[in-house]
Amino acid sequence: MSDTWIEVCAADEIDEEDVIRFDHAGRTFAIYRSPEDTYHATDGLCTHEKIHLADGLVMDHIIECPKHNGRFDYKTGEAKGAPVCVDLRTYPVKVEGGTVFIGL
Amino acid sequence: MADFVIVGAGECGARAAFALREKGFDGTITLIGSETHLPYERPPLSKEALVAGAGPKLVADAERYAAAGIAVLSGRTVLEIDRAGRRVRLDDGTALPYDKLLLATGARPRTLPGMACGGRIAALRSHDDATRIRAHLVEGSHVAILGGGFIGLELAASACTLGASVTLIEGLPRVLSRGVPAEIAAIIASRHAAEGVEVLCGAKVAGIAERPGEVRLTLEDGRIVAASLLVVGIGAVPNTELAEAAGLAVDNGIAVDGLLCTSDPDILAAGDCTSYPLPLYGDRRVRLESWRNAQEQGQLAAANMLGGGEAHCAVPWFWSDQYDMTLQIAGLADGAAATVRRDLGEGAFLLFHLDAEGRLIAASGIGKGNAVARDIRLAEMLIAARRHPDPAALAAPETRLKTLLAA
Numbered sequence: 001m002s003d004t005w006i007e008v009c010a011a012d013e014i015d016e017e018d019v020i021r022f023d024h025a026g027r028t029f030a031i032y033r034s035p036e037d038t039y040h041a042t043d044g045l046c047t048h049e050k051i052h053l054a055d056g057l058v059m060d061h062i063i064e065c066p067k068h069n070g071r072f073d074y075k076t077g078e079a080k081g082a083p084v085c086v087d088l089r090t091y092p093v094k095v096e097g098g099t100v101f102i103g104l
Numbered sequence: 105m106a107d108f109v110i111v112g113a114g115e116c117g118a119r120a121a122f123a124l125r126e127k128g129f130d131g132t133i134t135l136i137g138s139e140t141h142l143p144y145e146r147p148p149l150s151k152e153a154l155v156a157g158a159g160p161k162l163v164a165d166a167e168r169y170a171a172a173g174i175a176v177l178s179g180r181t182v183l184e185i186d187r188a189g190r191r192v193r194l195d196d197g198t199a200l201p202y203d204k205l206l207l208a209t210g211a212r213p214r215t216l217p218g219m220a221c222g223g224r225i226a227a228l229r230s231h232d233d234a235t236r237i238r239a240h241l242v243e244g245s246h247v248a249i250l251g252g253g254f255i256g257l258e259l260a261a262s263a264c265t266l267g268a269s270v271t272l273i274e275g276l277p278r279v280l281s282r283g284v285p286a287e288i289a290a291i292i293a294s295r296h297a298a299e300g301v302e303v304l305c306g307a308k309v310a311g312i313a314e315r316p317g318e319v320r321l322t323l324e325d326g327r328i329v330a331a332s333l334l335v336v337g338i339g340a341v342p343n344t345e346l347a348e349a350a351g352l353a354v355d356n357g358i359a360v361d362g363l364l365c366t367s368d369p370d371i372l373a374a375g376d377c378t379s380y381p382l383p384l385y386g387d388r389r390v391r392l393e394s395w396r397n398a399q400e401q402g403q404l405a406a407a408n409m410l411g412g413g414e415a416h417c418a419v420p421w422f423w424s425d426q427y428d429m430t431l432q433i434a435g436l437a438d439g440a441a442a443t444v445r446r447d448l449g450e451g452a453f454l455l456f457h458l459d460a461e462g463r464l465i466a467a468s469g470i471g472k473g474n475a476v477a478r479d480i481r482l483a484e485m486l487i488a489a490r491r492h493p494d495p496a497a498l499a500a501p502e503t504r505l506k507t508l509l510a511a
Contacts, residue, residue: 055474057481066477082119082399
């Protein structure tokens with residue numbers, strides 16, 4: 001399978017240990033920058049009640065939904081307990097020439 | 105093999121049941137609830153269930169209970185706890201033995217003295233209540249709401265959205281006087297007014313009469329409000345009768361210690377029905393009616409039924425959605441000596457409440473969508489860590505609260 005790389009933003013537009021929302025082709029994603037300065041991407045909406053995760057808080061490798069505090073590991077998409085029980089889908093990310101790309 | 109019984113199949117009881125399995129409990133789990141639905145989340149009842157007619161948002165579907173080996177007895181009521189025999193007696197005549205018992209019996213709407221719900225008078229607690237209320241919320245209908253708390257205001261917003269006209273009657277001088285700062289309550293009240301809700305504060309009801317086709321409220325100032333439906337949203341009463349009859353200590357809720365144990369070590373209680381000491385607030389005894397508290401205490405009760413010995417030390421937290429606005433509050437603001445405001449733009453702001461020593465004890469915020477969520481969550485962590493943040497840093501939106509937590 002070959003991913004199509006879509007340009008997201010400049011790498012420094014996301015703070016360390018933070019997240020932004022990225023909308024593309026009618027879909028919404030969350031793009032993360034970890035405390036170790038690696039970049040990651042997941043579906044943008046929480047699997048519990050379709051809330052934008054980019055409004056939530058990143059702590060270490062965890063994104064927490066702003067509405068009901070459902071937690072996911074944004075590197076793997078794994079749901080970390082109630083109220084979320086369905087994992088998040090993750091997407092490949094690369095940084096080239098200071099620009100972040102998501103593989104769709 | 106141990107038998108664990110959970111009385112009350114709401115958010116709290118259901119979360120406790122699953123948490124027991126997640127923690128490796130291999131005995132029997134029986135979850136008993138008087139409603140006929142499987143356990144569901146109640147927050148949507150004043151919102152999606154009314155506006156969209158959505159079905160109950162289940163905590164889990166039947167397959168998940170089956171897979172986890174949790175027996176759900178729906179439409180069953182526990183009549184009695186036999187503490188000596190360690191059994192509960194059900195309304196169908198059966199008795200269930202328990203080694204550990206969890207009471208998650210919740211709360212029920214407070215009613216007007218001498219006035220039951222029925223006919224054109226309703227309260228909102230269950231999905232069936234929501235279905236019944238929704239049938240009245242049609243274009244051109246008029247609904248009267250008694251009580252300017254979260255239920256009343258969320259219901260008013262949903263009724264407006266459906267094209268009903270709304271009169272909201274609050275006895276106190278302002279809406280949300282319990283736990284919400286006046287500055288934020290004023291924004292909510294004026295938004296309701298802008299949406300066409302008639303908000304009558306400081307209004308006392310002198311009489312209520314059901315007449316053919318309408319319910320008529322007479323206020324003390326002589327004003328008459330005629331509506332097709334009256335919804336009473338004047339608070340909730342904890343369901344403590346079962347515990348009381350069994351001789352357990354009750355103090356504005358089933359009284360539990362920090363481990364959620366009642367005065368009987370084999371019986372725990374959690375959620376809306378419970379009062380418990382809050383370590384962050386000088387062990388002050390509180391009873392919280394909130395979704396997150398129900399969930400967290402359910403999970404903690406499960407851990408402690410298994411001997412976890414984990415004390416409850418959460419920061420109270422709740423939210424309310426009205427129109428496109430969300431309000432979030434963390435902590436308990438009463439006792440605050442100073443308030444600091446932080447503006448986030450587009451009308452969104454937070455209020456930080458500090459005690460006389462400068463310790464952060466609460467934060468309240470309102471804004472569109474989830475504009476305040478991240479900062480409230482960080483405030484909650486600052487509160488839990490008993491921090492004394494610099495007020496100037498709190499007020500400056502360019503200061504990331506995360507840096508205060510790391511400091």
